[in-house]
Amino acid sequence: MSEAIATPVVPDEPSGFVTDKLSDFSDKLSPMLVKELRQGLRAKTFVIVFLTLQGLLGLVLLASLGGAGSPQDAGHNISGIIFMFFSLAVLVIQPIRSIGTLHREVQGNTIELMVLTRLSAWKIVLGKWIAIVAQSALLLAAVIPYLILRYWFGDMNLFGELVLLALVFLSSAIATAIVVGISCLPSVIIRGLLPLITAAIGLFAIPALCFDHEFEDLVSIASMQSSQDFWGVIAFVLSGCYVGWTAMGIGASQIAPAAENHSTPKRLACLALLALILIVSLFAKPGIYYLLGLVLVLGIPAIVMALNEPIALLPPICTPFLKKGTAGIIAGRFLYPGWPSGVLFTALLVGLASLILIFGGDSALTSDDLTVITAILGCLLMPAALMSFFDKKISNRFTFYLLFIVSQLVLTMVLAYIADALPEDQRGFLWLFSWIPMTFFTMNEMPRSFDPAQLWLVSIGAALTYGSILFINAIIRLRAIREVENECLEHLKT
Amino acid sequence: MSDAAIRVHNLYRYFGQLKAVNGISFEIPHGSVCGFVGANGAGKTTTMRILASLDYPTMGVAEICGINVVHHPEEVRRLIGWMPDHFGNYDHMTVLEYLDFYARAFGYDGKERRTRVQEVMEFTDLIPLADRFSNKLSKGMTQRLCLGRSLLHDPQVLIMDEPAAGLDPKARVELKHLIRVLAQEGKTIFISSHILSELGEMCDSLLFVNNGRIVHHGDSDSLKHGTDAGGGVLYDVQVVGDPQAVSDWCVINPHVEFLESRKQGGRIRIDTTAPEKAAETLARMVKDGLKVVEFHKEQRNLEDAFIDMLGRLDRGESAQPEVARPSGPSFSPPPVNN
Numbered sequence: 001m002s003e004a005i006a007t008p009v010v011p012d013e014p015s016g017f018v019t020d021k022l023s024d025f026s027d028k029l030s031p032m033l034v035k036e037l038r039q040g041l042r043a044k045t046f047v048i049v050f051l052t053l054q055g056l057l058g059l060v061l062l063a064s065l066g067g068a069g070s071p072q073d074a075g076h077n078i079s080g081i082i083f084m085f086f087s088l089a090v091l092v093i094q095p096i097r098s099i100g101t102l103h104r105e106v107q108g109n110t111i112e113l114m115v116l117t118r119l120s121a122w123k124i125v126l127g128k129w130i131a132i133v134a135q136s137a138l139l140l141a142a143v144i145p146y147l148i149l150r151y152w153f154g155d156m157n158l159f160g161e162l163v164l165l166a167l168v169f170l171s172s173a174i175a176t177a178i179v180v181g182i183s184c185l186p187s188v189i190i191r192g193l194l195p196l197i198t199a200a201i202g203l204f205a206i207p208a209l210c211f212d213h214e215f216e217d218l219v220s221i222a223s224m225q226s227s228q229d230f231w232g233v234i235a236f237v238l239s240g241c242y243v244g245w246t247a248m249g250i251g252a253s254q255i256a257p258a259a260e261n262h263s264t265p266k267r268l269a270c271l272a273l274l275a276l277i278l279i280v281s282l283f284a285k286p287g288i289y290y291l292l293g294l295v296l297v298l299g300i301p302a303i304v305m306a307l308n309e310p311i312a313l314l315p316p317i318c319t320p321f322l323k324k325g326t327a328g329i330i331a332g333r334f335l336y337p338g339w340p341s342g343v344l345f346t347a348l349l350v351g352l353a354s355l356i357l358i359f360g361g362d363s364a365l366t367s368d369d370l371t372v373i374t375a376i377l378g379c380l381l382m383p384a385a386l387m388s389f390f391d392k393k394i395s396n397r398f399t400f401y402l403l404f405i406v407s408q409l410v411l412t413m414v415l416a417y418i419a420d421a422l423p424e425d426q427r428g429f430l431w432l433f434s435w436i437p438m439t440f441f442t443m444n445e446m447p448r449s450f451d452p453a454q455l456w457l458v459s460i461g462a463a464l465t466y467g468s469i470l471f472i473n474a475i476i477r478l479r480a481i482r483e484v485e486n487e488c489l490e491h492l493k494t
Numbered sequence: 495m496s497d498a499a500i501r502v503h504n505l506y507r508y509f510g511q512l513k514a515v516n517g518i519s520f521e522i523p524h525g526s527v528c529g530f531v532g533a534n535g536a537g538k539t540t541t542m543r544i545l546a547s548l549d550y551p552t553m554g555v556a557e558i559c560g561i562n563v564v565h566h567p568e569e570v571r572r573l574i575g576w577m578p579d580h581f582g583n584y585d586h587m588t589v590l591e592y593l594d595f596y597a598r599a600f601g602y603d604g605k606e607r608r609t610r611v612q613e614v615m616e617f618t619d620l621i622p623l624a625d626r627f628s629n630k631l632s633k634g635m636t637q638r639l640c641l642g643r644s645l646l647h648d649p650q651v652l653i654m655d656e657p658a659a660g661l662d663p664k665a666r667v668e669l670k671h672l673i674r675v676l677a678q679e680g681k682t683i684f685i686s687s688h689i690l691s692e693l694g695e696m697c698d699s700l701l702f703v704n705n706g707r708i709v710h711h712g713d714s715d716s717l718k719h720g721t722d723a724g725g726g727v728l729y730d731v732q733v734v735g736d737p738q739a740v741s742d743w744c745v746i747n748p749h750v751e752f753l754e755s756r757k758q759g760g761r762i763r764i765d766t767t768a769p770e771k772a773a774e775t776l777a778r779m780v781k782d783g784l785k786v787v788e789f790h791k792e793q794r795n796l797e798d799a800f801i802d803m804l805g806r807l808d809r810g811e812s813a814q815p816e817v818a819r820p821s822g823p824s825f826s827p828p829p830v831n832n
Contacts, residue, residue, distance in 0.1 A: 027607070031598030035587070038595075042586035108582020112548050113643065116571050117599035258550055259567045314550055315565045392510070491565055 032119060032127020033134075040131050045097055053089050053139060057082065057146050075153030079161060082150065083168070084210035086143045090136045090172035091206065092199045095179045099192050101128050102184035102251055111255050121256035125248045129180045133173045140169050160223030163233070167222060170237060174244040181247030184254040187399040189406075235290075239297040246301035250398065253305070253337075258312040263305070263337035267345050270302040274352045281360025288361030292369070295353045300380065302349060306342030307384040307470075308398040311391075313338060313481055318488040329485065333478065339384065339397065340481075343474035347467070350377065367452045371444050374459040378437025379408060381466035388473035412438040416445075424449045437462050498557075499524040499651050499682035500545060505554035507540050507706075514540040515551070516706030522684060522699070524559075524650075527677045529693035530686035531800060532703035538686045539579065541703070542655050545684070546576040558651055575644030579656040583629040583636065590615070590624040593642055600647040610646060618642040618672065634665025641672060652676065654685040658692060670696055690796035702800060704807060727767050731779070732759035732788035739784055750775055761792065 025034040040046055064077045102125065105111040114124055147165070151158060178195075185191045209215055224230040246266070253262040274295070281291055313336055321328035321336070334345045357365060357373075365373070383404030387394055394400050411433075419427045419442060427449040433439045440459045443450045498521040507515040515537045522528045532538045543549040544556050547567035556563045563570045584592065593614060597607045615621050618638040623631065628639060637657055644652060654673075658666050666689070673696055677683055687693050693700060702710040731740055740760045744752035749771070753761040764775055776789050 027598070027603035031595055034598060035584070035591075035595040038591055039584060039586040104582070109578055109580060110582050110584070112578065113576070113581060113596075114599060116546065116548070116574075116576055117596060117647075118601045119599045257548065257567065259547070259564075312550070316567060319565075491562075 030123060030127050030130070031117075032114075032124055033130050036127055036131030037134065040135055043097075045093075046135050049089055049093050050139065050142065053085055054142060056085055057143070060085075061146060061149070075150055075155055078146070078150040078153065079156070080210040080215060082143055082146050083161075083164070083215065084207050086139065086165070087168050087206045087210065088203070089139050090169060091175060092202045094132055094136045094139075094172055095175040095195060096199050098128070098132050098176055098179040098183055099195050100183050101180055102255055103186075103191060106184055106255065115255075115257050121252040121260055121262065122248075124255065125180060125251040129173075129177055129248055132176045132180070136169065136172050136176070140165070157219050157223055160219040163224070164219055164222035167233070167236070170240055174240045174247075177244035178247040181249070181251040184251050185399045185402075186396050187403065190399055190402050194406075231290075235293070239294075242297060243301060246305065250305060253309065254396075254398070259314045259316040261317045261337055263309055263342075264335045267302065267306060267335050270298055270349065271345075271352065273298055274349065274356065278352065278356045278360060281356055285360070285362045288357070288363050288365060291356055291361050292365070292373075295356055296376070299349055299353055300376070303346050303380050304401070306345045306349075307339050307380070308401045309337050309339050309342055310397060311338035311340065311477060313484050315484065315488045315491060318485055319492065322485060322488050322492060332481070332485075336481065338477075339388070339391070340474035340477040343384075343470045344478075346381075347471070367456050368444055371440055371452065371456045371459050374456065374463045375437045375440035375444070378440070378459060378463040378466060379405070381463060381470060382408070382435075382437055385466040385469040385473075388470055391473075408436055408438045411436060412442060415439055416442040419446065419449075431458075434458050434462060437466075497524070498522060499526075499559055500528075500684055501555070501557040501560075502541070502545070503555040505541065505544065505556055506552045507537075507544060507549065508552045513706050515544070517554070518703065518706065518708045520701055520708055520711055522682060524682055525677070525680045526698040527673065527683040527685065527696055529690075529697035529700045530684060530703065531690060531693065531700055531796075532686075533804070536703045537706040538703055539655055542653050542684070542686060546574055546653050547571055548576070572647065573650050575647070575649035575652045577637075577640050577644045577652065577654040577657050579659060581640060583631070583639075585627075585629055587628050588625050589620055589628050589631070589639055592628045592639065593620075593646065596643045597646050602646075614642040614645050617645070617675075619668075632665075633660050634662060634668065637661060637665065637669060638672075641669070645676075649681070651682045651684065654683065656686055656688070658687050658689050666692065690800060694796045700796075702803060704804060709803060709807060727764050727772065728753070728792040729762050729764060729772065730756070730759070730788065730790055730792050731762055731786060732756075734758075734785040734787055743779060743782060743784060747775075747778065759788070 025037070060081045061078060064074050064081065102111070105114070105124075111124070115121065119127075143165070147161065150156060182191050182194075209218070221229045221232060224233055249262060249266050256262055277291070277294060277298075317337060318332065321332040324331070333341055334348055335341065383401045386404070387397060387400055391397065415430060415433055419430055424446070427443075427446060430439055430443050430450075434443075437459065440455060440462075443455055444452075500520075500522040502521075503519045505515050505518050506513070518537070518541065530538050530542070540549065544551050545558060545563060547563045547570050550564055558570045558573050561569050561573070587595070590611070593611045594607070597611050602610050615624065618641055620635075620638055620642055623635060623639075626635075628636075631639060641654075641657070644654075657673075658669055661669060670692060673683060673685070677696070685693065685697070699711065699713050701708055733740060737755060737758050737760065740762070741752040741755065744750050744762055749765050751763040751765070753763055764771055772789075772791075776786065779786050779789075
């Protein structure tokens with residue numbers, strides 16, 4: 001065993017042993033990406049998927065050539081086959097490979113070893129995501145030659161199919177981001193079962209889509225010949241990026257040390273985007289439903305995350321706020337990590353969203369729409385309000401929150417099934433379940449059984465009740481923040 | 495910057511009703527090796543995790559090289575090497591790639607990274623294992639790999655939680671050797687272990703913790719030589735003739751207490767550590783006609799000393815910690831936490 005370990009300042013290159021073996025990846029790449037690629041490319045799953053995709057595409061391509069009546073028919077078949085296999089590989093198998101990826105690191109104590117380096121939690125999550133997406137990109141590259149071959153059969157909407165291929169790839173990246181983001185949650189139902197169920201649905205839906213006339217519709221939308229299609233594709237891309245970013249943010253905040261602040265940037269980004277939408281919409285007056293869609297896509301993930309952050313406020317997080325004086329202290333009440341400040345942030349976000357929907361759109365929302373909006377808000381607030389009573393006993397708020405949401409969904413589906421089977425005048429029993437905000441969706445679908453105006457008022461009442469419960473509990477918890485702030489102020493003085 | 499490499503003052507960590515760390519204070523000077531001893535659940539790992547910035551205290555101050563671990567965790571992480579009691583390895587990753595990954599993660603690039611990896615592999619004797627998958631290593635090899643990882647960024651302070659647990663004797667000797675070399679290089683090492691005899695050999699001082707409190711802080715000799723909590727020294731005395739004579743003699747002599755009978759003599763306690771007093775006691779015994787054939791300081795192993803200490807605590811006797819009282823105003827109120 002050799003003696004003495006010197007400090008790292010050694011100018012001479014070491015002997016070839018290490019140099020030869022460690023030059024396979026550039027220094028410019030993220031360490032996490034290098035690690036994941038080294039592991040991922042050696043994993044059998046990727047190799048099997050890659051070879052199977054190539055083999056199947058080649059085989060089916062030859063079979064299609066022989067079996068088709070005309071070159072155009074063969075071309076359409078080949079398009080369907082390429083999209084089916086590629087979509088199954090990148091939308092089903094690749095995201096599944098990410099299941100539990102962060103949980104395994106947490107279980108193995110390797111997350112802690114990583115956060116002690118210069119890797120931030122965000123870089124760790126991003127590295128894991130990029131590695132899977134990079135492998136999906138290899139699959140994409142492997143499919144391109146077949147698409148070029150298909151071009152020679154004629155009757156191909158080249159631009160539309162290429163854009164659709166890119167959108168499938170983007171969808172894969174988003175799905176992977178969601179699976180990676182929730183992969184650190186302790187509940188195996190959330191991190192494992194939900195993605196598997198979604199994948200199983202995809203397994204049946206994708207082949208049906210690829211050989212149906214809906215495939216032609218998708219290609220037509222992707223070719224963006226109308227402005228509606230164009231904006232639809234743009235909205236999909238932007239909202240997909242936001243959802244993916246948010247999902248990975250969940251993962252980063254779950255594995256991050258308590259001293260890392262992952263909440264403030266996310267909350268600020270959401271508020272800034274909403275403020276921008278408000279300003280633009282005041283002048284442009286876009287369609288109210290476009291605005292509603294944007295507000296929901298931006299607001300729902302932000303509210304879900306804000307209401308589910310654990311309270312662990314440490315001096316490194318407070319200090320930047322306190323350095324800005326009273327304004328910083330007030331901003332902290334809305335932007336500090338933790339669900340109590342998340343409640344105030346939610347109130348601010350709902351206020352901003354209301355302004356957008358009242359003053360920004362080209363028309364007013366109907367009472368049905370308002371019922372749906374308040375029901376969505378109630379659905380988001382209810383689990384958090386119930387958890388606020390026993391939050392000290394909950395080890396992972398986010399998991400419980402999602403389980404509450406899933407339970408709400410299942411219960412509402414059962415109630416909807418029962419109500420559907422009953423005559424219209426006997427559906428009033430649903431009022432008994434109006435404390436579950438999701439039932440308002442069901443009731444809203446039955447206008448002959450429930451008065452829309454009454455429904456709206458009750459849904460507002462439910463959302464306000466849960467909001468008030470949360471607000472009171474949040475104010476009580478926020479008092480304790482002052483103690484940490486005082487300590488920081490003392491530290492700043494010294 | 496403080497003189498101490500590690501300074502802990504009035505540190506508390508509560509998990510609900512459980513007081514994992516209950517007001518401990520100690521200092522470890524630069525370049526020393528300090529053993530951290532305690533039963534399972536005594537608060538060792540929690541304290542070490544706080545020092546490694548992986549957990550945070552409910553109250554109190556923890557500093558590494560004068561830097562507060564709560565206020566400046568990023569800076570502290572550059573100063574410490576952390577070796578946890580258990581950790582997972584990666585599939586499909588060789589030893590060399592494992593160290594390369596962490597070297598990249600610590601911010602090394604190019605030639606410096608390769609040089610650093612090579613040095614650490616040489617130091618921990620991992621060169622022959624370079625191409626082995628890291629999850630296929632034995633426990634001893636894994637510990638060497640973990641030590642290598644924690645040394646990559648050349649930390650000033652090494653915090654090692656049960657590094658010898660589960661190792662075979664050969665691997666333990668190797669690990670001990672590595673720790674000695676690191677100590678000679680001036681690194682401060684804070685190490686917890688259940689194998690007290692080995693800690694005694696390699697540590698400059700030992701910290702005994704029980705129920706979240708420090709119950710003793712001193713060098714291993716003070717325990718081995720039978721120095722008790724009251725500052726007395728324990729001796730074994732053997733005589734020719736009636737062994738009862740020793741206890742009878744103790745009754746009539748001040749400053750000497752008879753503790754228990756043993757074959758041909760007994761165990762006595764002299765209430766001072768001064769060697770002159772021991773010599774004087776022996777001279778008086780001989781003068782009073784006792785045929786003393788053996789008179790020596792009690793040599794206990796550390797396990798016995800630790801068990802004795804826990805026994806005294808269970809009986810409600812004091813085991814005052816010899817803790818260097820740090821000065822300084824810092825006092826952290828509890829972080830808000832759910």
